[in-house]
Amino acid sequence: DAKTTQPNSMESNEEEPVHLPCNHSTISGTDYIHWYRQLPSQGPEYVIHGLTSNVNNRMASLAIAEDRKSSTLILHRATLRDAAVYYCILRDSGGSNYKLTFGKGTLLTVNP
């Protein structure tokens, strides 16, 4: 399984932008980049995903490097409710194996 590397933790202030990096140097051409987050005492929650182009939705933006070996999840204005563990995951779309392989994730702390 292709692996991802994320910082163990990051800190941000409320209402400031947050850039969460993810390295995936062994990504294959059919791997989508997915982001999920897990709030305390809850199951993971889908955030965003993309293949090659940058993506935006109501929760966040995903910036993908041109060589696809890294990506960045952008929270435009962090709130206290964004404090969670953020997982960057590669998900193969080329075959029949769609399982998610979670790494350790990045624990995001948001300061008021």
Next chain:
Amino acid sequence: KAGVTQTPRYLIKTRGQQVTLSCSPISGHRSVSWYQQTPGQGLQFLFEYFSETQRNKGNFPGRFSGRQFSNSRSEMNVSTLELGDSALYLCASSLRPDGELFFGEGSRLTVL
């Protein structure tokens, strides 16, 4: 729209016993996957079902099994429980195997 429902939410078992956990997916979702979450190993994929067929299985011993019913509800069973099986067991459903996953809140199993 009701979310993914997992029952029971909490349970305590003793070594050697067996346990069955239940997952009711979001209405219309035909794909169900299971994950084990522990502080040491993080989130690990157990298995995935689509239309009553197991499509993928993670690296867990045969004591871990599952099934999916015609109404897409799924159960997982762990036999001969060990202390190391203590974990949060998460179920996720999606419209398609490669679709966005919606997680339940999990079943927290404690093995004494």
